[in-house]
Amino acid sequence: EVQLVESGGGLVQPGGSLRLSCAASGFTFSSYWMTWVRQAPGKGLEWVANIKRDGSEKYYMDSVKGRFTISRDNVKNSLYLQMNSLSAEDSALYYCARVTVAGVFNYYYMDVWGTGAMVTVSS
Amino acid sequence: DTQMTQSPSSLSASVGDRVTITCQASQSVSSHLNWYQQKLGKAPKLLIYAASSLQSGVPSRFSGSGSGTDFTLTISSLQPEDFATYYCQQSYTTPVTFGQGTKLEIK
Numbered sequence: 001e002v003q004l005v006e007s008g009g010g011l012v013q014p015g016g017s018l019r020l021s022c023a024a025s026g027f028t029f030s031s032y033w034m035t036w037v038r039q040a041p042g043k044g045l046e047w048v049a050n051i052k053r054d055g056s057e058k059y060y061m062d063s064v065k066g067r068f069t070i071s072r073d074n075v076k077n078s079l080y081l082q083m084n085s086l087s088a089e090d091s092a093l094y095y096c097a098r099v100t101v102a103g104v105f106n107y108y109y110m111d112v113w114g115t116g117a118m119v120t121v122s123s
Numbered sequence: 124d125t126q127m128t129q130s131p132s133s134l135s136a137s138v139g140d141r142v143t144i145t146c147q148a149s150q151s152v153s154s155h156l157n158w159y160q161q162k163l164g165k166a167p168k169l170l171i172y173a174a175s176s177l178q179s180g181v182p183s184r185f186s187g188s189g190s191g192t193d194f195t196l197t198i199s200s201l202q203p204e205d206f207a208t209y210y211c212q213q214s215y216t217t218p219v220t221f222g223q224g225t226k227l228e229i230k
Contacts, residue, residue, distance in 0.1 A: 035219075037167075045159075045167065045210055047219040061218050095166055107173040108214035109157045113166035 002026035009117030022079040022096030030074040033099035038092035086121045129222035135230040146194045146211035155215035162207045
């Protein structure tokens, strides 16, 4: 069964750090781009970052550049999100998702999602 | 950034109704447009990719159309399990951006 399971969420004080992990199973992890998407309580979906199959390319939303780092370990079939200098605006449910890039025109879509890890930034 | 605007933001409909949700991009995204369904307390689920391609396992009552800046998601005959929030998402430019969501409720 294709599965993604996030861990590492929790309560952290403003200015603090947290590292999220996402364990992948049931597919060849190293063959896929991966991404993090977040959702604040009662709000919509917001893309955070993504990473190429071999980790050689990484992209971030503007508001997390310089604070968040996406990485992966293709031996451990795991995706990570290191989050530093956290603020209340970063409080959200963080999903990891598998990205399929397909077709001549490189259509990019998130076809497998984890259940999410909740991050709460509060004093 | 490419802004995605969905309409309506919420919609009440009955089982068996035909429902259409629209998504407009602030600039052309060609056919790089995806639709997701999210039920309360659950992760999003991919329904449609590349504007009109049905994801494996998704019922054929779901369909997508459009290109450029204007897109639609249509549910041909609403079923009880379709009541959820729907999001469009463009993947033509970085950052990837989502619409604000359309909440589909039971009338």
